[in-house]
Amino acid sequence: RVSESALENASITNTSARTWRQSAEILVRYQTTIKKDHDLGALLGYSAQEYYSKSFAVSRKGATDWTLNELSTYETLVSSSSSAPAKWGLLSYFGRVNYGYKGHYLFEANLRADASSRFGVNQRWGYFPSFSGGWRISEEKFWSVLKPYVPSLKIRGSWGLVGNNRIGAYQYMQTVSVKNGISFGDKLAQTAEFASTNPDLKWETTRMANIGFELGLLNNDLNITFDCFNNRTKDILVNLPVPGLFGNGAPIQNAGKVETRGWELSVSYRLKTGPVVHNFAGNISDSFNEVIDTRGTEIIGGSDVQTIIKEGYPLYSYYAYRSDGFFQNEEECQKGPHLEGITPKPGDIRYLDKNGDGVIKPDDDRFIVGNDFPRYTFGFTYGLEYKGFDFSMMWQGVGKRNKWMRGESVEAFHNNNEGPVMDFHQDRWTPNNPDATYPRLTMGAESANNAAKSDFWIQDAKYLRLKNAQIGYTFPQQWMKKLYVKNLRIFASVQNPLTFTKMKGGWDPEYTGDGSGRSYPVARVYSFGLNVKF
Numbered sequence: 001r002v003s004e005s006a007l008e009n010a011s012i013t014n015t016s017a018r019t020w021r022q023s024a025e026i027l028v029r030y031q032t033t034i035k036k037d038h039d040l041g042a043l044l045g046y047s048a049q050e051y052y053s054k055s056f057a058v059s060r061k062g063a064t065d066w067t068l069n070e071l072s073t074y075e076t077l078v079s080s081s082s083s084a085p086a087k088w089g090l091l092s093y094f095g096r097v098n099y100g101y102k103g104h105y106l107f108e109a110n111l112r113a114d115a116s117s118r119f120g121v122n123q124r125w126g127y128f129p130s131f132s133g134g135w136r137i138s139e140e141k142f143w144s145v146l147k148p149y150v151p152s153l154k155i156r157g158s159w160g161l162v163g164n165n166r167i168g169a170y171q172y173m174q175t176v177s178v179k180n181g182i183s184f185g186d187k188l189a190q191t192a193e194f195a196s197t198n199p200d201l202k203w204e205t206t207r208m209a210n211i212g213f214e215l216g217l218l219n220n221d222l223n224i225t226f227d228c229f230n231n232r233t234k235d236i237l238v239n240l241p242v243p244g245l246f247g248n249g250a251p252i253q254n255a256g257k258v259e260t261r262g263w264e265l266s267v268s269y270r271l272k273t274g275p276v277v278h279n280f281a282g283n284i285s286d287s288f289n290e291v292i293d294t295r296g297t298e299i300i301g302g303s304d305v306q307t308i309i310k311e312g313y314p315l316y317s318y319y320a321y322r323s324d325g326f327f328q329n330e331e332e333c334q335k336g337p338h339l340e341g342i343t344p345k346p347g348d349i350r351y352l353d354k355n356g357d358g359v360i361k362p363d364d365d366r367f368i369v370g371n372d373f374p375r376y377t378f379g380f381t382y383g384l385e386y387k388g389f390d391f392s393m394m395w396q397g398v399g400k401r402n403k404w405m406r407g408e409s410v411e412a413f414h415n416n417n418e419g420p421v422m423d424f425h426q427d428r429w430t431p432n433n434p435d436a437t438y439p440r441l442t443m444g445a446e447s448a449n450n451a452a453k454s455d456f457w458i459q460d461a462k463y464l465r466l467k468n469a470q471i472g473y474t475f476p477q478q479w480m481k482k483l484y485v486k487n488l489r490i491f492a493s494v495q496n497p498l499t500f501t502k503m504k505g506g507w508d509p510e511y512t513g514d515g516s517g518r519s520y521p522v523a524r525v526y527s528f529g530l531n532v533k534f
Contacts, residue, residue: 019051024047025045025047030042052086053083054082092115094113104139153213227263259290276384290312290313313368321365347439376400392468392470395466397465402461404457404459464500473490510522
């Protein structure tokens with residue numbers, strides 16, 4: 001039986017939401033060949049997108065009949081609210097012209113004109129041209145002498161601009177938000193707040209440049225492709241910090257520049273020795289970004305993982321204290337530097353005192369201690385074919401990467417969390433185990449020192465993984481004809497059988513999430529099967 005007080009306090013909320021999206025696109029293409037040598041193509045396009053969203057909610061309490069899930073059975077209005085309509089639009093015109101001569105010379109030009117409602121009337125349009133070209137040198141007459149040795153060679157390059165408008169709607173308009181209010185005596189006065197706006201917002205623009213070549217050797221059994229690129233983004237849409245006296249949040253600005261440089265190399269080779277065919281393929285790439293300009297401002301963010309945007313360093317570099325072993329006895333605890341307001345104990349993490357004042361403070365003693373961007377990403381595949389048998393395997397990995405594993409995930413019960421307990425958690429500091437991997441076991445307020453944001457929780461996340469290996473056999477066709485089967489192949493495969501990494505705790509080095517480690521381990525999967533074609 002339901003009590004009267006339960007009926008009075010029971011509440012119900014009805015929410016109505018409407019989202020409306022429409023789009024239209026028109027494309028016109030033209031392609032022709034003139035005198036067999038000149039290939040000409042063109043494209044013109046128009047695109048329009050519009051989005052609208054609005055919601056309304058009503059809450060009531062005091063049920064007269066709790067078995068009826070309707071607003072009318074609840075007597076007292078608790079609250080009603082509605083969201084301001086969210087609406088945005090994007091209008092685009094674009095075109096492309098491409099030209100080729102005898103397959104030797106290739107050229108393409110593009111132009112986009114985009115108008116976004118996220119910017120003011122005077123800054124709404126953005127114009128983004130791009131160009132690309134290629135030259136098949138190996139098709140030239142003068143290359144005929146080298147053709148037997150280098151049958152294929154092509155160089156190519158490109159340059160272009162792309163835009164970004166990914167900010168919230170109405171950021172350029174002065175809007176007012178109604179608040180719950182403040183009390184004057186026994187009365188409540190409703191208040192309003194002006195939103196932080198910037199009427200001069202415009203498109204963020206990235207200049208992209210690329211140059212590369214394609215090379216074929218040994219009758220095109222050996223193929224090499226190389227590309228290098230340099231991208232620079234300017235007018236980045238970002239919230240730069242403002243003084244507290246400003247009295248409001250920081251408006252979005254077009255501020256800052258970031259440059260990204262990198263390269264990629266791919267090599268494939270097919271080798272046939274009698275009835276055996278080998279196929280090798282590998283690739284490696286690297287990219288590195290650097291903050292060029294933030295108007296002299298440092299942007300510090302993050303809670304579980306602390307990051308900084310600073311000129312001369314990669315975006316979102318890790319920003320934390322540097323660990324310096326463990327306090328081993330009370331004398332070290334008394335004499336050594338300590339976190340402001342915290343008295344360390346033997347077995348706690350010790351931190352470097354950057355300015356030498358004996359107190360570890362966020363504003364004075366943090367360092368840039370790495371970043372999450374993978375470097376030297378590589379992969380390798382190998383295939384073998386021999387008289388119906390086939391074998392293949394694929395490896396991949398990352399040569400350099402830092403990964404910040406949040407303290408509560410690495411130490412599952414560090415703050416009395418309900419995480420899994422691993423064997424390595426037993427390697428705790430004790431007076432009899434001074435060279436332990438992890439600090440002393442703590443709970444509650446005593447965890448503050450060891451849970452501080454530091455490079456102690458940053459792991460070396462480079463790895464090498466065998467992603468897949470497979471072996472199979474295809475039965476001879478003359479055998480299958482008697483069974484009225486065109487093709488029959490049996491196979492066995494395994495996924496993720498091997499991983500080489502320095503990461504502790506069984507976390508997946510390929511995991512790209514927030515560093516909490518809250519993901520299932522990578523499964524090792526064994527498969528057996530057959531493919532039949534009739």
